[in-house]
Amino acid sequence: MTLPRQHSERHAEKLVRREKIESKNFKNIIRDMGMKVTDQRLLILEALTAGRAHVTAQEVFEVVVEKDASIGFATVYRFLRKLTESGFVNEVRMGGLAARYEMSSQVHHDHLTCTHCGKICEFENHDIEKLQESVAKQFGYQLTGHVLELYGLCRDCQKKST
Amino acid sequence: MTLPRQHSERHAEKLVRREKIESKNFKNIIRDMGMKVTDQRLLILEALTAGRAHVTAQEVFEVVVEKDASIGFATVYRFLRKLTESGFVNEVRMGGLAARYEMSSQVHHDHLTCTHCGKICEFENHDIEKLQESVAKQFGYQLTGHVLELYGLCRDCQKKST
DNA sequence: ATTGATATTGATAATTATTCTCAATTAGTA
DNA sequence: TACTAATTGAGAATAATTATCAATATCAAT
Structure with missing residues (x-):
């Protein structure tokens, strides 16, 4: 061609x-x-x-x-x-x-993964990030990164498993 | 004594x-x-x-x-x-x-790990957990678990690296 | 452009954490 | 008590990563 x-x-x-x-x-x-x-x-x-x-x-x-x-x-x-x-x-x-x-992408995000079908949703939650900072500070740590992975059943898989 | x-x-x-x-x-x-x-x-x-x-x-x-x-x-x-x-x-x-x-304990907790010396602090933050629930709900997921690992420099390693 | 100080490179040895191998030993059961 | 299969310890093997060092390349100053 x-x-x-x-x-x-x-x-x-x-x-x-x-x-x-x-x-x-x-x-x-x-x-x-x-x-x-x-x-x-x-x-x-x-x-x-x-x-x-x-x-x-x-x-x-x-x-x-x-x-x-x-x-x-x-x-x-x-x-x-x-x-x-x-x-x-x-x-x-x-x-x-x-x-x-x-x-590293400019856009930070965490993951919400369906334990049944593996579907991944990306999300970003500023309140959680701020709380993480405060936890680290509480322990005297200087926060440099984190991993937050949520696991659950997505809507479709909830229906199927009923 | x-x-x-x-x-x-x-x-x-x-x-x-x-x-x-x-x-x-x-x-x-x-x-x-x-x-x-x-x-x-x-x-x-x-x-x-x-x-x-x-x-x-x-x-x-x-x-x-x-x-x-x-x-x-x-x-x-x-x-x-x-x-x-x-x-x-x-x-x-x-x-x-x-x-x-x-x-593995029955009591749930997350980890705050020093990226330099590997020291681990356990913490539990109810506010973060609640926010996680609400994120999941937002996406229609039924939350079943999560992994939250915070990384940073502990107080001792901050001093050393100066 | 040439030079010179210094950072960088590639080859290889070293290190670190962990797993594998295998003959000798041991636990659980018949 | 004797048998069989699981377990053990010693050390070799592996896998990922880091350190070493002489040779080379970059960049700033000329």
Whole structure:
């Protein structure tokens, strides 16, 4: 299947422009962290943004090594840690499994999961967040993050189980 | 400091009685799991109940090895896993740190964990629980459970990292 | 552009927590 | 008491992550 030439050219142009913009943003992210901009770091950020969310360090490494066969996984681990510490990336850990990473979205949310069908609703509740802060303060902790997962039966599954 | 003889005798009696009762309960827990009762397993349960909550496998091992120098840490790990799978024990994991274990209590509580040293505080906040209920209701869910883990820097680690 | 101080890199060793293996021992039962 | 299957301890194996260090690349100042 071929597209009309004009269309395809415009498409290519757009891609190039977008790549430049992203690259610029990536560079700014790295500079914001007070670090030097390197090809390896740009590739890692690209992999995190382009691929699916919740990837392991190994998965990031496998994507990046395609474009730069000489990269070492220590570099990936190192940079992921820095990104996590700076808050640009979220680290999610489950059991004893490898940590998974995702670009932190600006929009914070928690999850409400149906224990029967697995449907997930995202929600955000400012009052809960404030109470969490106050609990942490009460114990002398400086809050840096939280995991709140609610489990229940969704409307559909409540009907079915009756 | 010495106590009046009578008192001290009664005290000793109580201790013995309690030990027997606990030992019986421990045996029942093990039998409920369909496993054989061994001295090692009784000692592990004793350590989990007597010591402070939220201990690592290594910490359990260190307590138990005092009473039975020949025990291997594989035995501790193995049994802790079984206890966790059977729900008699709760496993709490934070970051890449060692898992921590506690006897599952009837009293519900959430955790506030230090991301630096792994120290865990338990808390209970009725307001948060009520808000969770209302979020669930809002989405038409019938709430059955939740996980709330707060992460932060404890007072000590805040000082150290300055 | 060249240089130089310093950060970064890749390879590999080290570490940490946990699990696996297996021969010897032990608990529960017949 | 003897048998059978579960359990044990020691140490090897694994898996994820971090530390080490000499070689290289970045960036700021010239």
